[in-house]
Amino acid sequence: MQLMSMIEDMAKKAKLASRRLRRLERAQKDAALRLMAARLIERQADIIQENKKDLSKAREAGLSPSMIDRLALDETVIQGMANGLEEVAALPDPVGEVTETWERPNGLLVKKVRIPLGVIGFIYESRPNVTVDAASLCLKSGNAVILKGGSEALSSNLILAELLGESLKEIGLPPEAIQVIPSTDREAVSVLIGLEDFLDIIIPRGGEGLIRFVTSHSKVPVLKHYKGVCHIYVDEFADPDMAKKVVLNAKVQRPGVCNAVETLLVHNNIAGEFLPSMSDLFRNAGVEIRGCPKTVKLVPWAKPAAKGDWGTEFLDLIIAVKIVSDMEEALDHIEKYSSNHTEAIITNDRERSQTFLAEVDSSVVLVNASTRFNDGNQLGLGAEIGINTSKIHAFGPIGLEDLTTTKFVVEGKGQVRT
Amino acid sequence: MQLMSMIEDMAKKAKLASRRLRRLERAQKDAALRLMAARLIERQADIIQENKKDLSKAREAGLSPSMIDRLALDETVIQGMANGLEEVAALPDPVGEVTETWERPNGLLVKKVRIPLGVIGFIYESRPNVTVDAASLCLKSGNAVILKGGSEALSSNLILAELLGESLKEIGLPPEAIQVIPSTDREAVSVLIGLEDFLDIIIPRGGEGLIRFVTSHSKVPVLKHYKGVCHIYVDEFADPDMAKKVVLNAKVQRPGVCNAVETLLVHNNIAGEFLPSMSDLFRNAGVEIRGCPKTVKLVPWAKPAAKGDWGTEFLDLIIAVKIVSDMEEALDHIEKYSSNHTEAIITNDRERSQTFLAEVDSSVVLVNASTRFNDGNQLGLGAEIGINTSKIHAFGPIGLEDLTTTKFVVEGKGQVRT
Numbered sequence: 001m002q003l004m005s006m007i008e009d010m011a012k013k014a015k016l017a018s019r020r021l022r023r024l025e026r027a028q029k030d031a032a033l034r035l036m037a038a039r040l041i042e043r044q045a046d047i048i049q050e051n052k053k054d055l056s057k058a059r060e061a062g063l064s065p066s067m068i069d070r071l072a073l074d075e076t077v078i079q080g081m082a083n084g085l086e087e088v089a090a091l092p093d094p095v096g097e098v099t100e101t102w103e104r105p106n107g108l109l110v111k112k113v114r115i116p117l118g119v120i121g122f123i124y125e126s127r128p129n130v131t132v133d134a135a136s137l138c139l140k141s142g143n144a145v146i147l148k149g150g151s152e153a154l155s156s157n158l159i160l161a162e163l164l165g166e167s168l169k170e171i172g173l174p175p176e177a178i179q180v181i182p183s184t185d186r187e188a189v190s191v192l193i194g195l196e197d198f199l200d201i202i203i204p205r206g207g208e209g210l211i212r213f214v215t216s217h218s219k220v221p222v223l224k225h226y227k228g229v230c231h232i233y234v235d236e237f238a239d240p241d242m243a244k245k246v247v248l249n250a251k252v253q254r255p256g257v258c259n260a261v262e263t264l265l266v267h268n269n270i271a272g273e274f275l276p277s278m279s280d281l282f283r284n285a286g287v288e289i290r291g292c293p294k295t296v297k298l299v300p301w302a303k304p305a306a307k308g309d310w311g312t313e314f315l316d317l318i319i320a321v322k323i324v325s326d327m328e329e330a331l332d333h334i335e336k337y338s339s340n341h342t343e344a345i346i347t348n349d350r351e352r353s354q355t356f357l358a359e360v361d362s363s364v365v366l367v368n369a370s371t372r373f374n375d376g377n378q379l380g381l382g383a384e385i386g387i388n389t390s391k392i393h394a395f396g397p398i399g400l401e402d403l404t405t406t407k408f409v410v411e412g413k414g415q416v417r418t
Numbered sequence: 419m420q421l422m423s424m425i426e427d428m429a430k431k432a433k434l435a436s437r438r439l440r441r442l443e444r445a446q447k448d449a450a451l452r453l454m455a456a457r458l459i460e461r462q463a464d465i466i467q468e469n470k471k472d473l474s475k476a477r478e479a480g481l482s483p484s485m486i487d488r489l490a491l492d493e494t495v496i497q498g499m500a501n502g503l504e505e506v507a508a509l510p511d512p513v514g515e516v517t518e519t520w521e522r523p524n525g526l527l528v529k530k531v532r533i534p535l536g537v538i539g540f541i542y543e544s545r546p547n548v549t550v551d552a553a554s555l556c557l558k559s560g561n562a563v564i565l566k567g568g569s570e571a572l573s574s575n576l577i578l579a580e581l582l583g584e585s586l587k588e589i590g591l592p593p594e595a596i597q598v599i600p601s602t603d604r605e606a607v608s609v610l611i612g613l614e615d616f617l618d619i620i621i622p623r624g625g626e627g628l629i630r631f632v633t634s635h636s637k638v639p640v641l642k643h644y645k646g647v648c649h650i651y652v653d654e655f656a657d658p659d660m661a662k663k664v665v666l667n668a669k670v671q672r673p674g675v676c677n678a679v680e681t682l683l684v685h686n687n688i689a690g691e692f693l694p695s696m697s698d699l700f701r702n703a704g705v706e707i708r709g710c711p712k713t714v715k716l717v718p719w720a721k722p723a724a725k726g727d728w729g730t731e732f733l734d735l736i737i738a739v740k741i742v743s744d745m746e747e748a749l750d751h752i753e754k755y756s757s758n759h760t761e762a763i764i765t766n767d768r769e770r771s772q773t774f775l776a777e778v779d780s781s782v783v784l785v786n787a788s789t790r791f792n793d794g795n796q797l798g799l800g801a802e803i804g805i806n807t808s809k810i811h812a813f814g815p816i817g818l819e820d821l822t823t824t825k826f827v828v829e830g831k832g833q834v835r836t
Contacts, residue, residue, distance in 0.1 A: 019753060023776060104798055108787055117809045118779070196633070200809045215614070219634050221810040242832035249834035335437060357827050358441060361536070369526055369830025378835065379826060380522050391535045391618045392639040393811040395823045405813045408797060409775050412787025414660035416667035417796065 003183060007146075007191045010179050011198035014119045014144040017174035021142045022116055026093035028171065029140055035167040036136070037085035043163055044078045050159040051128070058152050070127045071153055081132040081160075084383075088136040091382040094401040095142045106415050112406040116142030118200035120403065121192050122385070123148045123214060125206035128156035135164055135178045137385050141403035144177045146199070148192060150206075151184030158182055193218035203386050203398070223398060225389035227313040228258030228341035230371040233330040233356065235347035236269035242368060243346040244278050250344070250370045252285045256315045258387065259342050259374040263310060263320040265330045268294075271323045275299055287317045294323040311337035327352055331359050338362055340389045342374040363389055363396030421601060425564075425609045428597050429616035432537045432562040435592035439560045440534055444511035446589065447558055453585040454554070455503040461581055462496045468577040469546070476570050488545045489571055499550040499578075502801075506554040509800040512819040513560045524833050530824040534560030536618035538821065539610050540803070541566045541632060543624035546574040553582055553596045555803050559821035562595045564617070566610060568624075569602030576600055611636035621804050621816070641816055643807035645731040646676030646759035648789040651748040651774065653765035654687035660786060661764040662696050668762070668788045670703045674733045676805065677760050677782075677792040681728065681738040683748045686712075689741045693717055705735045712741040729755035745770055749777050756780055758807045760792040781807055781814030 040047065051073040058068050097114040104110060120143045122134045131147055138145035149157040157180045165175030181188050189210075193202055196219040204214040208226045215222050232250060234243045250261035266275060271294065279299040282289055289295070289302035290309045296302050302321070309320040310333070324330045334343055344366040345356040353367040364374040374397065376384025381399030388394050394402035458465065469491040476486050515532040522528060538561045540552045549565055556563035567575040575598045583593030599606050607628075611620055614637040622632040626644045633640050650668060652661045668679035684693060689712065697717040700707055707713070707720035708727045714720050720739070727738040728751070742748045752761055762784040763774040771785040782792040792815065794802025799817030806812050812820035 019779075022779065102798055104796075108791065108797075110797055115779070216637055221639060221808050223810070239832070246832060246834055253835055353829075357829075361437075361440065361533070362825065364826040364828060366828040366830060369828055369833045370835050372835035373526065373828060373830075373833070374826075378522075379526075379528055379828070380520055390639050391823045392641075393823075396826050405809045405811075407780065408782040408792070408814050410782060410784040410787055410791060410797070411771075411775075412784060412791075414657070414664060415787045415791070416664055417671055417788050417790035 003185055003187055004191050006183075007181060007188060008195060008198075010146055010176075010181065011119065011192075011195045013176035014146055014179060015198045017176040018116065018118045018144040020174050021139070021144060021177055024142060024173070028173065029093065029142070030089040032139065032168055032171045032173055033085045033089040033136055035171055036164050037082040039163045039167050040078055040082045040085070040132070044075060047073055047078060047156070047159055047163070050155040053155040054153055061152070063152065067152075071156070073128055073156060077129060081129050084129075084133055085136050088140050088383060091140060091400055093140065094404045099406055107413060108415055109411040111409045113409050114401075114404045115407050116404055118143060119198055120145045121148070121199045121202040121220060122146070123189055123192070123202065123204040123206070123210070125150040125210065128153045128160060131157045131160050131180065132164070133383070134385055135161070137383055137400055137403060139177060141400050143403055145179070146192065147178070147180045148188055149180065154182070154184055189214065190217065193220055196220050205386050221392070223386065223388040223390065223393060225258065225339065225341060225387050227339050228260070228387075229263065229311050229313050229337060229339040230259060230261045230342040230344075231263045231265060231334050231338060232261050232344045232346065232371060233265040233324075233327070233334070234267060234270060234274060235327060235345055235349065235352050236267040237349035237352060238270060238274070238346040239348055240270065240274045240277070243274060244281055246344070246346055246368065246370050247278060248281050248285065250372055251282070251287055251319050252317065253370070253372055255317050258313070259371050260315070261319065261371050262312065262314055263322065263337065265333060266321065266323050267327070267330075268323050268325050271295075271298060275321070275323075282319065285317065287319055290318065290320045292322040295321045313339070327356065331356070334360055341387065342366070342371040344369060344371050363387065421603055421605055422609050424601075425599060425606060426613060426616075428564055428594075428599065429537065429610075429613045431594035432564055432597060433616045435594040436534065436536045436562040438592050439557070439562060439595055442560060442591070446591065447511065447560070448507040450557065450586055450589050450591055451503045451507040451554055453589055454582050455500040457581045457585050458496055458500045458503070458550070462493060465491055465496060465574070465577055465581070468573040471573040472571055479570070481570065485570075489574070491546060491574060495547060499547050502547075502551055503554050506558050506801060509558060509818055511558065512822045517824055525831060526833055527829040529827045531827050532819075532822045533825050534822055536561060537616055538563045539566070539617045539620040539638060540564070541607055541610070541620065541622040541624070541628070543568040543628065546571045546578060548623075549575045549578045549598065550582070551801070552803055553579070555801055555818055555821060557595060559818050561821055563597070564610065565596070565598045566606055567598065572600070572602055607632065608635065611638055614638050623804050639810070641804065641806040641808065641811060643676065643757065643759060643805050645757050646678070646805075647681065647729055647731050647755060647757040648677060648679045648760040648762075649681045649683060649752050649756060650679050650762045650764065650789060651683040651742075651745070651752070652685060652688060652692060653745060653763055653767065653770050654685035655767035655770060656688060656692070656764040657766055658688065658692045658695070661692060662699055664762070664764055664786065664788050665696060666699050666703065668790055669700070669705055669737050670735065671788070671790055673735050676731070677789050678733070679737065679789050680730060680732055681740065681755065683751060684739065684741050685745070685748075686741050686743050689713075689716060693739070693741075700737065703735065705737055708736065708738045710740040713739045731757070745774065749774070752778055759805065760784070760789040762787060762789050781805065
C-alpha cells in the first residue's frame with residue numbers, strides 16, 4: 001500500500017512536470033542535457049562510490065562475473081554516459097514540427113503538430129548507463145520519465161537520477177521530470193503499469209517473462225519486443241562471398257543481442273557450394289550448427305536440428321540452418337517462425353529481393369546487409385530507447401521522434417457543423 | 419472452450435488472409451469494394467429479412483424505441499452503406515507509400531514503407547452499418563478484420579459479413595479477410611483480446627465500461643477513447659456572436675456524441691455581456707445549465723453545478739458553465755478535467771489562441787470552431803474507424819492511414835557491422 005501511494009505520487013508529479021516540459025524550447029532542454037553531462041564528470045567519485053554498494057551486494061548475492069561486469073561503473077563508462085548526453089543534445093528536437101497542413105472546403109485550417117507523449121514508464125534490467133540514455137531521450141522529446149531499473153543497480157540508478165534531477169533544478173526545470181523508483185520490490189512494476197491516468201506509455205526492456213507480464217497486465221499502452229528470432233535467407237543468386245561475410249557478422253559480431261541472426265535459410269541450388277565453406281567459418285568462430293537433414297549431409301559435424309530449434313532465440317554461438325527448395329519455402333518458414341523483428345535476404349536478383357522486402361512482415365527487412373543493423377543509431381535515427389515489434393506507433397527501433405505523437409490543431413473563423 | 423477454439427480458428431484464418439492482403443494492388447481492393455456495394459443493393463431484401471429477426475428480438479427484449487430505430491435497416495440505410503463503400507474505394511490507398519528515404523554513411527539505403535497493420539479486432543455496440551464501414555476501411559488499408567458487434571445486431575451483421583465475404587471470393591480474395599464472430603456470448607470479447615499471436619490491434623467502440631474492460635485485459639494493443647469531455651473556453655477577446663454560434667452548435671447539433679461540448683468556460687470580463695444572451699439560446703434549445711456560483715448570479719434559472727458536473731460527459735442537453743478569472747484558470751481546469759479529446763478557444767487575440775493551442779493536451783484543439791469537427795470526415799481524413807485519446811499511434815480520429823504502420827526497408831551491398 002505504501003509502495004502504491006509512493007509510486008502514484010511520483011506519477012502525479014511526473015504528470016505535473018510533463019506539463020512544463022511540453023512547452024520547453026530546444027535550447028532549454030539542450031542546456032539541461034549539457035549540464036547533466038558536466039555534473040556526471042564532476043561527481044564521478046560519488047557515482048563510483050554508490051556503484052560500489054551495488055557491486056558488493058551483487059558479489060554477496062553470487063551474481064555471475066559477466067553480470068557484475070555489466071553493473072560496474074568506472075571513469076570510462078561515466079565518460080561514455082556524458083558523451084551520450086552531449087550527443088542527444090546535438091540531435092534535432094522533434095517537438096513542435098508541423099508535419100502536415102491543409103485547408104478544408106469550409107475554410108478550416110488543419111495542422112498536425114508534433115507533441116511529446118507526456119509521461120513515459122521505462123522498465124529495464126540493464127546496465128545503469130541505460131538510466132542516463134533513456135532519461136536523456138525522454139527529456140529531449142519533452143517527456144517526463146519514471147524509471148524502474150534492475151534491483152541490483154538501485155544505488156547506482158538513484159545517484160544518477162539525483163544528479164540529473166539536480167541539473168534540471170539548477171536550470172529552473174522540474175526535477176520530477178526524471179525519477180527512479182527507489183525500491184527493489186517487484187510489485188513496483190505492477191503498480192506502475194496500472195497508472196493509466198498519469199502515464200502515457202510503458203516501454204519494458206529485459207527478459208521475455210518480464211515483458212509478457214507487462215503486456216498482459218498493463219493498462220498503459222506498451223511498446224515492446226519479446227525476442228528477436230532473426231532469419232537470413234541466402235538465395236540461389238547470392239554472391240557467396242558476400243553471403244558468408246554478412247551471415248558470419250550477423251551471428252558472431254555480438255551473439256547475445258536481439259538483432260543477431262538465429263536461423264539461416266539456404267536455397268538448395270547454392271547450398272552445395274555455399275554451406276561447406278560457410279560452416280568452416282562458423283567452426284572457426286566456435287558456432288554450433290543445428291541443421292536440417294540436408295544440411296547435416298553437407299556438414300557432417302553439424303548437429304541435427306530438433307523441432308524446437310526453429311524459431312528459437314539462442315542468444316549464443318548457435319545457429320539453426322535449413323536448406324529450402326525455393327524462396328517461397330523460405331518466406332513460408334519466416335512467416336511461421338519470425339518474431340517480426342529483422343530478416344534479411346542475400347541475393348543479386350532484383351526481383352527476388354523486392355519480393356522478399358515486400359512480403360516479409362518484420363520491422364526491418366534488409367537485402368545484402370547484416371541483421372545487426374536493426375538499431376536506431378545504425379539506421380540513422382540518432383539513438384533508440386528500444387525496439388518495437390508490435391505494429392502500433394513505431395514498428396522497429398524507437399527513436400526520438402517516436403517518443404512524440406501529433407495532435408490536430410484547427411484554426412477557424414466561427415465554423416460550425418451543419 | 420468451444421467459443422475459444424472457434425474464435426482462435428477465425429483469428430488464424432484472418433492472419434493467413436492478411437498475408438494475401440499485404441500484397442494487393444489498389445485496383446483489386448477497389449474492385450472488391452465496388453462489388454460489395456453492388457451486392458448490398460442486389461440483396462437488400464435478404465438483408466432486411468435478417469434485420470427483421472434482430473428487430474423482433476429487440477422488441478421482445480423491450481429495447482427502447484430509439485435503440486430499435488438505430489438497429490433498423492431499410493433501403494435508405496442500405497443505400498447509404500453502399501455509398502460508403504464507393505467512397506472508401508475512391509480514397510487513396512495508403513499502403514506502399516515510401517514515407518522517408520535516406521542513405522547512411524556506409525552506403526546503406528534506408529526507406530520507411532507504409533504497410534498494413536495485419537489483423538484488426540473491432541469491437542462495437544453500434545448500428546449494423548458500422549460493420550460495413552469498418553470492414554471497408556480495414557480492407558482498403560490491407561488489413562483483415564474480425565468484427566464483434568452488439569448481440570442485438572447479430573443476424574444483420576452476419577448477413578452483411580456473408581455478402582462482403584462472397585464479394586471477396588468472387589474477385590479471388592480470401593473471404594476470411596472480413597469475419598463477424600457468430601456469437602452473442604460476452605466471453606467472446608475476452609477471448610478475442612487475448613489472441614496477441616494473431617491480432618495486431620484492437621479497436622473497441624461503445625460504452626466506457628466495455629472499453630475499460632478491454633483496456634485492462636487486452637494483450638493486443640488497443641486504440642480507444644473512454645469518453646469525450648470537451649471544453650470550450652470563451653476568452654475576453656472573443657467575438658460574442660461567433661462564440662454563441664459555435665458554443666450552441668457544439669452543444670445542440672448532436673448532443674449524444676463524444677465531440678459535443680460538455681463544459682463552457684467563460685472569461686470573467688466577457689461573462690456579463692455574453693452569458694445572459696448565450697443562456698437564452700440554451701433555454702430556447704432546451705439545454706439545462708449547471709453553473710458555478712457566478713454563473714447562477716448572471717443566469718438565475720441555471721442550476722448550481724455539483725462538484726461531479728465538472729469532467730462529466732452528459733451526452734445530453736446539459737452543459738456545465740464556469741466563469742474563470744483568466745485563461746490560466748481555464749487551462750488549469752482543462753488540464754484537470756479534460757479527457758484529451760477535443761477543446762476549443764473562442765478569441766480574436768492571436769497570442770491567446772496560440773498559447774491555448776500549444777498548451778492544451780488534447781487530440782484536436784481548435785480556435786474559433788466547433789468541437790464537433792473532431793471527426794475523420796470533417797477534418798479531411800476521408801473516413802474514420804474511431805477516435806483515439808491515448809497518445810500512441812494515432813492521437814485523434816483514426817483514419818485509413820492510421821490503419822497502417824511503416825517498416826524499415828534497407829538495401830545494402832554486403833555491409834556488416836563493425
